[in-house]
Amino acid sequence: MICSIYIGCVADDFTGASDIASFFVKSGLRTILLNGIPEQTALPSFSADAVVIALKSRTAPKKQAVKDSLAAFSLLKELGAQKLYFKYCSTFDSTEEGNIGPVADAVMERFQIPYTILCPALPVNGRTVKDGKLYVNGVLLEDSSMKDHPLTPMRESRLSSLIGMQSRYQGIAIGASEYASVLSVANSYCQRDGHCYLIPDYEREEDGEKIAEIFQDLIFYTGGSGLAEHLGKQYRKQVPVASIEPIEERTEGRALLLSGSCSLATLGQIADYQEKGYPCYKINVQKVLQEQESAEQIFQFIRHYPDGNVLVYSSDRPEMVKKAQAMGRETVAEALEALMKALAIQAVLDGFQKIIVAGGETSGAVIKGLQEQGFWIGKSIAPGVPVMIPITNPHLRLVLKSGNFGQEDFFERAITELEVKR
Numbered sequence: 001m002i003c004s005i006y007i008g009c010v011a012d013d014f015t016g017a018s019d020i021a022s023f024f025v026k027s028g029l030r031t032i033l034l035n036g037i038p039e040q041t042a043l044p045s046f047s048a049d050a051v052v053i054a055l056k057s058r059t060a061p062k063k064q065a066v067k068d069s070l071a072a073f074s075l076l077k078e079l080g081a082q083k084l085y086f087k088y089c090s091t092f093d094s095t096e097e098g099n100i101g102p103v104a105d106a107v108m109e110r111f112q113i114p115y116t117i118l119c120p121a122l123p124v125n126g127r128t129v130k131d132g133k134l135y136v137n138g139v140l141l142e143d144s145s146m147k148d149h150p151l152t153p154m155r156e157s158r159l160s161s162l163i164g165m166q167s168r169y170q171g172i173a174i175g176a177s178e179y180a181s182v183l184s185v186a187n188s189y190c191q192r193d194g195h196c197y198l199i200p201d202y203e204r205e206e207d208g209e210k211i212a213e214i215f216q217d218l219i220f221y222t223g224g225s226g227l228a229e230h231l232g233k234q235y236r237k238q239v240p241v242a243s244i245e246p247i248e249e250r251t252e253g254r255a256l257l258l259s260g261s262c263s264l265a266t267l268g269q270i271a272d273y274q275e276k277g278y279p280c281y282k283i284n285v286q287k288v289l290q291e292q293e294s295a296e297q298i299f300q301f302i303r304h305y306p307d308g309n310v311l312v313y314s315s316d317r318p319e320m321v322k323k324a325q326a327m328g329r330e331t332v333a334e335a336l337e338a339l340m341k342a343l344a345i346q347a348v349l350d351g352f353q354k355i356i357v358a359g360g361e362t363s364g365a366v367i368k369g370l371q372e373q374g375f376w377i378g379k380s381i382a383p384g385v386p387v388m389i390p391i392t393n394p395h396l397r398l399v400l401k402s403g404n405f406g407q408e409d410f411f412e413r414a415i416t417e418l419e420v421k422r
Contacts, residue, residue: 006235008076009052009228010069011087012099013360014367015402017054020087020225021377022386024050027232033375033388035367037072050232051076056364057099058088059151065099066106073107083219083231084111090120090127090224091141091404092134092162093152101166104222105195108169114190117215118159118171119223121202124383125405127224128203132173133157145264148318150325159199171197176207182214202226209233225384247378249387250420251397253353256302257411258340258366259313261359261403262321269358270313273411279305283314285324288335295342299350309415312343315358337361341369348396356399356414363400370396381414382406 006029011017017033024031029049037053053072057065073084086104094100108116121129126137134157136144146154156162160171170193174182182198190196200211212230221227257273259266274280281301287293302310314336316324324332344355344366357363370390375398378387385401399414407413 005081006049007083008081009085010072012058014054014364015360017052019384020228021052022380023225023228025377027229029232031377062102069103086222090122091146092120096165108195113220115186115196116220118197118199119227122224122226150321169195173199176201249378251353255309255354256347256352257311257356259315259358260362263403266358266403269410272408279308280311337365341365345369354397354418359403
């Protein structure tokens with residue numbers, strides 16, 4: 001039975017959900033992640049302070065994204081969530097045609113919430129907001145590698161402009177020196193337009209603490225995962241939270257590594273794994289589309305390394321991705337996701353107990369294939385990348401990361417962190 005939910009969160013993809021769940025855990029909240037919107041009668045029995053629902057709405061059609069998000073938030077409200085959080089990527093992955101504005105607008109309107117904040121910052125991973133502009137490792141978003149993202153190329157850094165492209169309501173940048181008067185600013189603009197967005201500067205962790213304190217009475221938040229830890233800590237100051245029973249992340253067995261992300265960070269992580277001599281298999285997209293390369297054939301390669309942890313990847317440089325997409329972007333994406341899903345299923349059948357995945361779409365495909373409904377969230381391998389343990393399959397360990405996350409040696413590090421110490 002679910003009880004005492006402090007905050008209910010809806011994330012627009014699976015790695016985003018695991019990302020924010022890890023920060024709730026870090027703050028001391030008992031956290032569970034649900035894959036999709038379950039029927040209440042089908043919910044597993046548990047008690048949690050934070051519940052995160054993972055959708056696949058980042059690049060979905062707007063109407064579908066809004067419909068699914070409202071259904072998820074409504075369920076969380078029915079389950080007693082005191083606060084709501086809409087989690088999107090810390091690089092705001094949402095162009096003029098994106099879904100952040102439509103979803104946030106709809107939530108404010110449905111639950112009669114006058115205003116919310118846009119807070120994508122995650123300083124620990126180099127995502128900061130200064131003067132209302134979003135930076136990636138000190139570089140404006142529009143000048144970062146995100147400008148060439150194959151699905152959501154980001155060519156604007158000013159958050160008020162980004163939300164202005166999508167929303168019916170205005171976004172107002174709030175500098176750190178203006179925090180004290182923020183509520184009067186909100187009331188002024190919201191009374192005029194009905195709803196509005198406040199965009200607080202957030203460059204350091206201390207800013208997150210201050211934002212969580214100033215906006216502690218807010219019912220609805222939007223942003224990346226950076227604010228989640230501070231909201232959890234704010235709650236713990238007010239309400240005693242039972243200590244979390246330790247989760248054993250380590251387990252026996254081999255690991256299968258799957259990567260569909262084409263981010264610069266993931267490409268560097270693949271190169272690091274290859275340079276260290278670990279077995280790797282690069283997927284040939286053209287052969288997959290021509291049905292000349294299958295999961296069964298790839299597993300024949302994997303089985304040649306009975307004592308190794310094989311990395312299978314479709315990741316490539318932007319120019320090669322663009323060339324592959326000439327065969328049809330959706331066709332390519334669907335074929336690769338189906339292949340990754342099939343590989344994950346076969347891995348479990350073959351007795352693998354660790355699956356490590358890079359890329360949001362790839363992670364979503366893997367989770368869909370494994371058909372797991374809920375997950376306990378354990379410690380993090382990297383900021384925003386926790387170990388996940390399926391409620392109904394406690395021997396399996398999953399590590400699912402957003403493409404931009406993780407250290408250069410992330411794959412090797414994840415394997416080491418999951419190995420049983422001798």
